[in-house]
Every structure is written in C-alpha cells, then in structure tokens.
Amino acid sequence: MQKILEIDGLKTYFFTDSGVVRAVDDVGLDVQEGSVVGVVGESGCGKTVMARSILNIIEKGGRIVSGRIVYHKGAETVDIASLKPTGAAIKRIRGREIAMIFQEPMTSFSPVYTIGNQIMEMLMVHRRLGATEARRMATEMLTRVGMSKPEQRIDEYPHQLSGGMRQRAMIAMALSCDPRLLIADEPTTALDVTIQSQIIELLKRLQQELSTSIIMITHDLGVIAEIADEVVVMYLGKVVEQAPVRKLFRDPLHPYTSALLRSIPRLGRKVEGRLPSIKGTIPDVRDLPPGCYFHPRCESFIPGVCDAALPELRAADDDHRARCVLVNGVNADD
Amino acid sequence: MLGFLVRRILQMIPVLIAISALTFAIIQLPPGDYLTTYMAELQMTGEAIHEAEIEALRQRYGLDRPILVQYTMWITRAVRGDLGVSFEYNLPVSVLIWERIGLTVVISVLTLLFTWVVSFAVGVYSATRQYSIGDYLATFAGFLGLATPNFMIALILMYAANRFFGQSIGGLFSPAYVDEPWSFAKFVDMMGHMWVPVVVIGTSGTAALIRVLRANLLDELNKPYVVTAKAKGISEFRLLFKYPVRVAIIPFLATVGWTLPLIISGETITSVVLGLPTAGPLLLRSLQTQDMFLAGSFILILSVLTLIGTLISDLLLAWADPRIRYE
Numbered sequence A: 001m002q003k004i005l006e007i008d009g010l011k012t013y014f015f016t017d018s019g020v021v022r023a024v025d026d027v028g029l030d031v032q033e034g035s036v037v038g039v040v041g042e043s044g045c046g047k048t049v050m051a052r053s054i055l056n057i058i059e060k061g062g063r064i065v066s067g068r069i070v071y072h073k074g075a076e077t078v079d080i081a082s083l084k085p086t087g088a089a090i091k092r093i094r095g096r097e098i099a100m101i102f103q104e105p106m107t108s109f110s111p112v113y114t115i116g117n118q119i120m121e122m123l124m125v126h127r128r129l130g131a132t133e134a135r136r137m138a139t140e141m142l143t144r145v146g147m148s149k150p151e152q153r154i155d156e157y158p159h160q161l162s163g164g165m166r167q168r169a170m171i172a173m174a175l176s177c178d179p180r181l182l183i184a185d186e187p188t189t190a191l192d193v194t195i196q197s198q199i200i201e202l203l204k205r206l207q208q209e210l211s212t213s214i215i216m217i218t219h220d221l222g223v224i225a226e227i228a229d230e231v232v233v234m235y236l237g238k239v240v241e242q243a244p245v246r247k248l249f250r251d252p253l254h255p256y257t258s259a260l261l262r263s264i265p266r267l268g269r270k271v272e273g274r275l276p277s278i279k280g281t282i283p284d285v286r287d288l289p290p291g292c293y294f295h296p297r298c299e300s301f302i303p304g305v306c307d308a309a310l311p312e313l314r315a316a317d318d319d320h321r322a323r324c325v326l327v328n329g330v331n332a333d334d
Numbered sequence B: 001m002l003g004f005l006v007r008r009i010l011q012m013i014p015v016l017i018a019i020s021a022l023t024f025a026i027i028q029l030p031p032g033d034y035l036t037t038y039m040a041e042l043q044m045t046g047e048a049i050h051e052a053e054i055e056a057l058r059q060r061y062g063l064d065r066p067i068l069v070q071y072t073m074w075i076t077r078a079v080r081g082d083l084g085v086s087f088e089y090n091l092p093v094s095v096l097i098w099e100r101i102g103l104t105v106v107i108s109v110l111t112l113l114f115t116w117v118v119s120f121a122v123g124v125y126s127a128t129r130q131y132s133i134g135d136y137l138a139t140f141a142g143f144l145g146l147a148t149p150n151f152m153i154a155l156i157l158m159y160a161a162n163r164f165f166g167q168s169i170g171g172l173f174s175p176a177y178v179d180e181p182w183s184f185a186k187f188v189d190m191m192g193h194m195w196v197p198v199v200v201i202g203t204s205g206t207a208a209l210i211r212v213l214r215a216n217l218l219d220e221l222n223k224p225y226v227v228t229a230k231a232k233g234i235s236e237f238r239l240l241f242k243y244p245v246r247v248a249i250i251p252f253l254a255t256v257g258w259t260l261p262l263i264i265s266g267e268t269i270t271s272v273v274l275g276l277p278t279a280g281p282l283l284l285r286s287l288q289t290q291d292m293f294l295a296g297s298f299i300l301i302l303s304v305l306t307l308i309g310t311l312i313s314d315l316l317l318a319w320a321d322p323r324i325r326y327e
C-alpha cells in the first residue's frame, strides 16, 4: 500500500489575547491509500483544528507553526503546510484532491442557494464542466448517496431537507470530484442514532466503491469500531495512542484510551447505574498540567514520574504506539 | 412565490382603505367645509359670490350629503385623478403636486443607490479588514455622519461650495431652467445639482447601513457554510461575494421600504434649507395654511407610494432569502 498523506510534527497554534492556544501540538499520522484513519478524543482536543490544518483553512488568529503535511500524488509530493493559504496551489487540492464534510449539516450549506447549485459549483470549478453536464453529474451523485427523488431534491434549499438528507447532500458534494482523501469531521454527531448508522454505512460503502481514503474524526468509539482501519487517539492537542483498530480495542496501552473504551455503551450489556465516564475535567489548553497532560485524571498515576515530564510517544511494537510511561515498563527508554 | 405575492397584495387592501379614510379625516379636520373656506377667500379678495356657482360646487362635493357619501365621492374622484383644488394657489391639486412627487421619487431612488453603493463598498472593506486603519477611519466617519444633523451637512456644503468654488448649490435647477418646460438640457442641469441633496440626505442612512453590513458580514464570515465553501477550493473573490456577502446584504433590500417616507418626513428641513422643489416643503406649507385638499392629496399619494415601496422591498426580500419565501 502507498501513503497518500503524511503528517509529521504538526503544530497549529492560536495566538489569542489570553495566551497561546496549542490546539494541535506535535501531531503525526499517516494515511494509506484506500484506508480509513479514525481520530478520537474528547471535545476540545484539537481534532477539528487538525483537520482544518490539512486543508490549510485555519480560522483567523491561528496558523501552522511547524511541521509538515505531505500529500503524495503519484511521484509528486506537496507540503501543504508550506503553501500559501490563499494561493492557487492549495485551491487545486481543496475539494479536488482532499474534500471535507462537517458536523453541522444544518449550517454547513449556504441557506440562499439550492443544494444543486452548491454541488455543481464544485464540478464547474474543478472539472470545468458546463452547467448541464455539472447538473447531470450532481444528480448522479445525489442518487449515489441514496437521496430519494434526486431530480427534485437538487433544486431544493438546505432548509427544505432533513438533517440526514442534508448530510447525504454534503457527502455527495464532497465526493463529486472524486477526491483521494475525505476528511469527515464528526459527520454524524448532530444526527439522531438511526440516521447516524445509515450515514456511516453509506460512507463505508462509498469508501469501498470509490477507494477513497478517509480520516474519520469522532468522539464516538462505536463509529471507529465500525469503519476505521487505523486509530489515532488525541488528548489536548497531542497524539496519546496510535494503533490498528483491533489492537486498540483489544489491548489499549494508554489509560486514557482504556477510559474512553469503558465509556462506550454496549448493546446487550446491562448498564448498571451510569456509564463510567472519565473522572475529572479536561484542563484548559492555555494552562496545561506539568508532565503527562492526563495525569490528574489518570487511574494509574505514578507520583513523581507522571507529573515530572511529558512522556514521548513510545512504540510497543511496529504499529502500536502510546504516550505513556507504562509502555514497555516505567523506565524502558532511559 | 406566486402565493406569497397574492397574499401580500391582498394584505394591502385594508391598509389602503385605512389610509384613505385617515386622509379624508384630515381633510375634514379644519372647522367649516370647503365651501365656507372658499367663500371666505372670495370675500377677502372682494370678488362677487355667484349663488349658482356655489350650488354647483355643493352638488359636486356632496356637501349636504352624509359623511360616508362624501368620502365615497372624494375617493372616487381621487382615483380618477381629480384631487380637488388648492385654495392657497387657486389651482387644481394635480397640477401642483405631480412634478414635486416625481422629483421626490427621483431623489429617493438616487439616494438609495448612493447609499447602497457607498455602504456596500465601505462595509465589505471594513468587515474583511476588521480593526485595520481603514476600518477605524470608516467607523469614525460613519459615526460622524450618523451624528451630524442633515441640515447641518447641507449648510456646511452650501457654505463650502460658495466660499471655495463661488458656486450656489441650492435648488435642483439653475435659475435659467427653473420655469422652463422639461428638456434634455434641463435634465442634465438637474443631474448636476442632484448630488448635493443625494449626499446630504443619504449620509446618515449610508452610515447606518455601513454599520449593519459590517456587523452582519462579520457574523456571516464565521458561519460553517463559509468554511464549507473554503474547503471547496474556490477563488477568494467568489468565496467572499457568493457566500457571506450574499447573505449579509439582505438587509439592504429592506431599505427600499423606508427610504421614501424617510425622505418625506425626515428631510423636509433639509429640503427647505436646500430649496428643493420636492414634496416635503410644499406639504409643510399646505399644513401651515390649512390647504387641506393639497395636504390630503400629498398624504394619500405618499402613503400609497410608501406602501408600494414596502411591497417591493418585501418581494425583494422573499426573492433574496428562500427561507422567507417558503415559510
């Protein structure tokens, strides 16, 4: 298999009046051609900022401070992190090579244009299609994502569609130019449960049909279990664990991952009392605890070790790494 | 959209009836009726009163009939274009007002365009370069424009034009054209004078609209659909104007509805200062002299025009915002 995206040492910071927010702080991950990488973590851990860094569409006040985002296209490679955010080079990648779908299907379409208009724009800009041809392809995409009555729906406005239909339209738009990588930023969080699984099924099917790679961002490990090949667990802007999906579920190395796993509701398992949730609250990114960021909430906290220095990402074996002193024994690497 | 249009037009009918009733009530307000006033006029000028003529007028206006009949007769005549006679000028009202109303509408439309063009340019600039020097300058100038009364701006402009360019900028026409019939040359002359009232009257509205556009656009710029559009890889220009700007300028369309009434009611003083042959000053004068047919006709026509303006602005809003259209 071939890598299509390599992120290495990515740091994206926001410079605010109340201090520097290290939203993404030294993140690395690889995406293989045709595979699905899941990114999990609690709210605020930097998933969205990481995703937006890949397209270089970071909000005002933030920028990529260092690191590389290398996109491979055949023999060609581009470092997206080094491109000018408003330049022509990155615009050829956005939408065309790497597309993105978002959490809020309600507000992610402009309310004043039909969904057809917004999907066709993509085809007209990147494929240089005429209106008739673009419309034909947009209808085809809508059919493909399971939209009922696509010929009629194409002329409807976003507010006329249900949340699930809007998310389908969003997927149709993102996949219309046949991108090689799709970044899905919590595509199901805003939907109700039955619709959620339909959308995940749809993404899975399309991913196989089109052999698109996906970065699936979620805070729901259930979604990860269903669709991902590789998993990256993030905590406060850092990668804390990285493994193929089976290994991660069977044999989590980081106490944070274990805690996340314990908090998924399982079908068939009787819930006694409340689901266990991770104790404590997420610290403020502007005021991080010394040592391992997770130690105040960690059940395996070792005083004098965990609060002394931030552990490196350590390899347990060739495809499983975790940022915890417990990996390979407390003092394995020194 | 058609349903919306029909509904909206049907809604106008009761409003129109209410406006005409109110206007009629205003005409009836001064003590005595039209004939007593007319006879008093004649007496004052020492002209003879012909009983036959008085009787004919009494018949014509139905003055000895019930008030409802009088109203019906009046509104029927008004719809046909007979708006009665002005005592003050001794001329049919229709002769007096159409040109003034026409000029008022022209000034309104030009003011609206001026307001739109300037506030669009400045508003978009301010929002996309928030907290830049240009933004601060625009904000400062905007507040100045909002806070200065228009007649002040008029006086300052007139003084400056006179002092520095030796030019008189009052009125809408050069003295040579004032009483001329309409011609192309007169039109050109009018346009040369037009910028003064347009700037004076448009300033505060422009300043207000800049604030509205800037605030709206700043709001829209952070909406998720803008991020979606960015992720599509379209050009910066298209990204800005097709997406956030398109939504942020919707309030512009609402200004169509209130520009005309604003110019009539708010800018009468400005018109007096600038000596504009528009509706405001004549309306003011007709009220002062209790020239009720003249005043009533003005009120009626301007109200109807305002209503039409509101209708146009509602239709434009529905056209621009599908969320309204499909309610």
Ligand SMILES: Nc1ncnc2c1ncn2[C@@H]1O[C@H](COP(=O)(O)OP(=O)(O)OP(=O)(O)O)[C@@H](O)[C@H]1O
Pocket: A014, A016, A021, A022, A023, A041, A042, A043, A044, A045, A046, A047, A048, A049, A050, A059, A060, A061, A062, A219, A285
């Ligand atoms: N424009 C911004 N200015 C300042 N800080 C920001 C900005 N955007 C994000 N952040 C901060 O960066 C951190 C990461 O935010 P991000 O949106 O990536 O979280 P997330 O993992 O996507 O969370 P969620 O699950 O809620 O979507 C947060 O602490 C957030 O407060």
Ligand SMILES: [Mg+2]
Pocket: A047, A048, A049, A185, A186
């Ligand atoms: Mg997010």
